[in-house]
Amino acid sequence: xxxxxxxxxxxxxxxxxxxxxxxxxxxxxxxxxxxxxxxxxxxxxxxxxxxxxxxxxxxxxxxxxxxxxxxxxxxxxxxxxxxxxxxxxxxxxxxxxxxxxxxxxxxxxxxxxxxxxxxxxxxxxxxxxxxxxxxxxxxxxxxxxxxxxxxxxxxxxxxxxxxxxxxxxxxxxxxxxxxxxxxxxxxxxxxxxxxxxxxxxxxxxxxxxxxxx
Amino acid sequence: xxxxxxxxxxxxxxxxxxxxxxxxxxxxxxxxxxxxxxxxxxxxxxxxxxxxxxxxxxxxxxxxxxxxxxxxxxxxxxxxxxxxxxxxxxxxxxxxxxxxxxxxxxxxxxxxxxxxxxxxxxxxxxxxxxxxxxxxxxxxxxxxxxxxxxxxxxxxxxxxxxxxxxxxxxxxxxxxxxxxxxxxxxxxxxxxxxxxxxxxxxxxxxxxxxxxxxxxxxxxxxxxxxxxxxxxxxxxxxxxxxxxxxxxxxxxxxxxxxxxxxxxxxxxxxxxxxxxxxxxxxxxxxxxxxxxxxxxxxxxxxxxxxxxxxxxxxxxxxxxxxxxxxxxxxxxxxxxxxxxxxxxxxxxxxxxxxxxxxxxxxxxxxxxxxxxxxxxxxxxxxxxxxxxxx
Numbered sequence: 001x002x003x004x005x006x007x008x009x010x011x012x013x014x015x016x017x018x019x020x021x022x023x024x025x026x027x028x029x030x031x032x033x034x035x036x037x038x039x040x041x042x043x044x045x046x047x048x049x050x051x052x053x054x055x056x057x058x059x060x061x062x063x064x065x066x067x068x069x070x071x072x073x074x075x076x077x078x079x080x081x082x083x084x085x086x087x088x089x090x091x092x093x094x095x096x097x098x099x100x101x102x103x104x105x106x107x108x109x110x111x112x113x114x115x116x117x118x119x120x121x122x123x124x125x126x127x128x129x130x131x132x133x134x135x136x137x138x139x140x141x142x143x144x145x146x147x148x149x150x151x152x153x154x155x156x157x158x159x160x161x162x163x164x165x166x167x168x169x170x171x172x173x174x175x176x177x178x179x180x181x182x183x184x185x186x187x188x189x190x191x192x193x194x195x196x197x198x199x200x201x202x203x204x205x206x207x208x209x210x211x212x213x
Numbered sequence: 214x215x216x217x218x219x220x221x222x223x224x225x226x227x228x229x230x231x232x233x234x235x236x237x238x239x240x241x242x243x244x245x246x247x248x249x250x251x252x253x254x255x256x257x258x259x260x261x262x263x264x265x266x267x268x269x270x271x272x273x274x275x276x277x278x279x280x281x282x283x284x285x286x287x288x289x290x291x292x293x294x295x296x297x298x299x300x301x302x303x304x305x306x307x308x309x310x311x312x313x314x315x316x317x318x319x320x321x322x323x324x325x326x327x328x329x330x331x332x333x334x335x336x337x338x339x340x341x342x343x344x345x346x347x348x349x350x351x352x353x354x355x356x357x358x359x360x361x362x363x364x365x366x367x368x369x370x371x372x373x374x375x376x377x378x379x380x381x382x383x384x385x386x387x388x389x390x391x392x393x394x395x396x397x398x399x400x401x402x403x404x405x406x407x408x409x410x411x412x413x414x415x416x417x418x419x420x421x422x423x424x425x426x427x428x429x430x431x432x433x434x435x436x437x438x439x440x441x442x443x444x445x446x447x448x449x450x451x452x453x454x455x456x457x458x459x460x461x462x463x464x465x466x467x468x469x470x471x472x473x474x475x476x477x478x479x480x481x482x483x484x485x486x487x488x489x490x491x492x493x494x495x496x497x498x499x500x501x502x503x504x505x506x507x508x509x510x511x512x513x514x515x516x517x518x519x520x521x522x523x524x525x526x527x528x529x530x531x532x533x534x535x536x537x538x539x540x541x542x543x544x545x546x547x548x549x550x551x552x553x554x555x556x557x558x559x560x561x562x563x564x565x566x567x568x569x570x571x572x573x574x575x576x577x578x579x580x581x582x583x584x585x586x587x588x589x590x591x592x593x594x595x596x597x598x599x600x601x602x603x
Contacts, residue, residue, distance in 0.1 A: 053562070061567060068564040069586045071594020073532060075553050075565035085557040 015045050017187045021207045022097055022121050025179060026050055030092035033057070033117060035079045035109075036099030040067035047072065055091075057082060080104045083112040091117040098205075100124045101157040107169065114175065114212050123207040126182065128162035128200045146185075147204050163192065163200045170210065179209040230289050232257035232282070232318070232325030237358045243320075244354075246511075249345035253334065256359050257325025258282050258317035261301060262309035264365065269599060271365050272307055273356065274316040275373030275380035278448075278505050279497060281324040284316045285309070290496050299580060306589045312369065319380075320355045321347045321505050323498035330431065330498040342428035347504060349376070349512045353383040357391070367391040369599055370592065374398035374577035375544065376505070379512050382525070382552065386514060389528035394595040396588065398536045398577045401548035402522050402555065403513035408543065411451050412506035415444030419499045428500055441499040442490030449489045454540035454573030458482060515555075522555035532598070533563040534591040536584065538576040564591055 015023065019042045026032060028050045034043045037056030040063070046052045056074035058064045067074035075082075079096065080103050094117030096109065101124050103109045113120040125147050126132075132143040142152045150157070161169070163182060170177055180192035182203025192199040192206065199206070234255040237243065242250035259282045264271060274284050274297065285301040287294060301307040307314055318326035321344070325331075329344040336343075360368070371384045371392050378400025385395045401408070419425055422440030426433050450458075462482040466472065469479065478484040518524035533556055537549035546567050556563040568584045570576045576584065 055562065061569065065566050065568075065583060065587055068534065068566050069590030071590050071597060073562045073564045073594075075535075075557070075563055076567055077553075077565075082554075082557075085554045087558060087560055090560040 015041055017189075018123055018183055018205055018207060019045070019097060021181055021183070021189060022095060022123060023050065025121055025207070025209045026052060026093055026095075028052070031090070032093045032095060033086070033091045034095045034097070035083065035113070036096060036102075037067060037072075037074055038063050040070055040072045040074060042095065042097060043067065043072050043074070044070060079109050083109065083116060086116040088115050089118060093117055093119050093121055095121045097121075097123045098125065101159050101161065103159065106159050106161075107173070110169075110173065110175070110210075114210065118211065119178070120210045121207065122166075122210065123205060124161065124166070125157075125205050126163045126200065126203045127160040128164065129185075129204050130201050131185070131204075133201075163203055163206045164196060166206065166208065167192075167196070170208070174213045175210050176213045177208055178211060179207075181207045183207070232289075233259060234325050235359065235362055237355065237362060243351070243358060245345050245351045246348040247346050251320075251327060251345070251355075254327035255325060255331065256317055256320075256327070256355060257322075258315060258359060259284065260316075261285055261314040262312050264313040268365055269369060270311065271313045271315060271360075271368050272370045272372060273360075273368050273384075274301065274307070274314060275356075275371065275377035275384075276316060276319065277373070277375035277377045278502075278509065279445075279493065280377070281322065282316045282318045283324075284314065291492075296578060299578075300585070300588075306585055306592065307372070315359075315363070315365075317356055317359055319505065320352045321501060321508060323501040326355075328498070329428070329500035329504055339431040341431060341500060344500075344504065346507060348508050349379045349383050350387060352508065353380050353387055356380070356384075357388055360391070367393060370394045370396060370595065372396040372398070373400075375400055375574065376509055378544075379509065379514075382514055385529045385531050385533070386517075386525040389526075389530065392529065392531040393599055394532045394534070394592075395529075396534045396536065396591065397549075397552065399538055399541050399544050399549075399574055400552075401544045402515060402525075402552050404510050405548070409510045411447060411543075412510055414447050416503050416506060418443035418447070419503060422499075425499060428503075430499070436494065437499045438491075438494040441494050441497065441502060442487075444499075444502060445493040445497075446486040446490045449486060451543045452573060452575040454542065454571055456540060456571040457573055460571065461485075522551070523558035526556055526559040526561050529559070529561055531561070532591075532595055533561060534588070535563060535565045536577075536587065537565075537567045538572065538574070538581075538584075539567060539569050540571055541574040541576065543574040 032052045032054045034056045037043050037058050043054045043056045047054045057077040064076045094113040135143045181189050182199040183205045184202050185204045234257045238252050242252040280296045283295045284297045285295040303310045318324040321328045323330045329340045333340045371381050373381050378397035381395050381397040419440035422437035424435040425437035465481045467481045467484040472479045515522040535549050537546040553565045566587045
């Protein structure tokens with residue numbers, strides 16, 4: 001029991017680099033809702049290292065049960081339909097990591113996130129990454145790589161976008177981008193800022209910290 | 214104590230068993246939802262484990278319709294293991310080396326707590342139908358009086374399945390500052406038309422039995438065993454799933470090679486249900502069955518809150534773990550989800566897991582590893598928050 005506890009402690013501080021970026025944006029002790037929390041890796045980190053009051057929603061039963069078994073308050077639910085139940089401003093942060101592209105109505109999901117949370121943190125794979133561009137331009141094939149491992153016919157990802165698309169959507173929705181970071185294929189993080197062209201080309205994924213204007 | 218003959222229903226007299234009881238409502242009566250008051254009434258209860266010095270490790274287990282206070286250990290009447298023996302005990306999920314587990318027989322029950330079978334102090338005879346009609350909230354208020362009497366300020370956890378889960382929800386609503394964590398399992402925030410329909414069928418079976426004697430069977434020395442057995446048979450079907458009935462019995466015949474062209478129990482499933490019915494009669498009171506099923510039917514937690522369930526949870530800081538089972542058609546997952554939605558709307562801390570199983574509603578009583586894993590994980594997490602871990 002104690003050994004297992006130590007092992008999990010050791011594992012806890014080594015989370016995926018994109019999750020670490022999100023975690024770094026979260027103020028300690030805040031109220032956090034992680035939408036699409038998977039097996040609870042990020043939530044567990046936030047609860048233990050940032051002392052947040054964290055909750056999670058996850059679509060897969062196996063993910064939910066893994067989370068609850070680990071003592072995390074997680075419910076089975078869907079980003080598209082179940083965010084409506086939460087009252088406005090119930091959370092300091094609503095997180096959506098690598099899930100936006102799998103939602104039915106991404107715009108409404110973002111809308112809802114900024115209704116129930118004072119801030120939203122969104123991460124997604126960038127479809128304008130040079131490898132995607134090369135794949136489409138030269139091979140004429142939909143991209144399949146480490147961050148987008150599924151074939152077009154069995155991918156859960158139904159709404160792809162690029163970093164530039166996302167920035168334009170935020171603009172249209174009157175959302176303020178507080179921070180934006182792109183991650184290249186080596187896991188190196190860069191602020192997006194004014195270097196949009198470069199970020200959109202080199203970023204394999206992106207993380208945005210948002211609030212309502 | 215030996216188990217009574219399982220088919221001795223006719224004229225069966227339960228052996229006199231002395232339950233551990235406490236008198237409640239001595240100074241202040243229990244005011245019931247129906248307007249009546251109960252004074253100086255007995256409540257039967259069992260405890261397991263030791264209350265710690267800080268009184269922070271108490272768990273209240275709320276039993277279901279046919280359950281009682283004998284959660285673990287051998288049942289003094291049937292000689293069989295307690296109804297949640299698999300979950301409660303040293304080293305088990307509700308670890309009695311760590312927690313102080315309390316379970317009381319519900320108000321209206323027939324294992325020592327005030328109910329139609331018990332003696333009305335004013336007449337000296339059994340209450341029978343003169344016992345006031347009770348609600349789930351009344352049961353919970355009586356449990357709170359028990360905690361007062363035991364000098365336990367609040368509960369680390371209140372947990373229960375089926376009607377026990379309804380009590381859990383009522384606890385969170387009535388005593389938000391006395392509940393640290395709450396685990397409503399396989400239940401609903403209101404009794405559906407289907408639930409009421411099944412309960413009514415059971416009640417009709419009881420009251421149609423000539424030996425029910427308008428509820429006065431105790432005085433007249435008879436037992437409406439046929440009616441109660443049928444009520445139990447119908448209810449028992451609702452606790453199982455089509456899949457579990459199929460895998461347990463299929464169309465297998467009972468002690469015969471071919472059907473007998475008659476109305477004996479040809480099929481194993483018939484024999485099984487008859488057995489369930491007759492053993493139930495040995496340990497349960499027919500009038501109690503009427504009162505408790507009525508309390509369940511009246512249950513609609515949102516009613517007091519203008520129909521808005523979330524309002525019921527507005528005051529609570531409890532951590533909830535709502536659990537449902539895929540093949541439970543009596544309290545289907547949708548009803549648990551309804552509770553979860555309300556808890557979310559109240560911004561409460563909530564976990565919700567649906568457990569895949571063939572065992573139907575009864576799954577909460579059975580060996581369900583995934584359910585246990587979730588339950589253990591939730592309690593460990595709550596432990597960590599409460600600071601019970603050494």
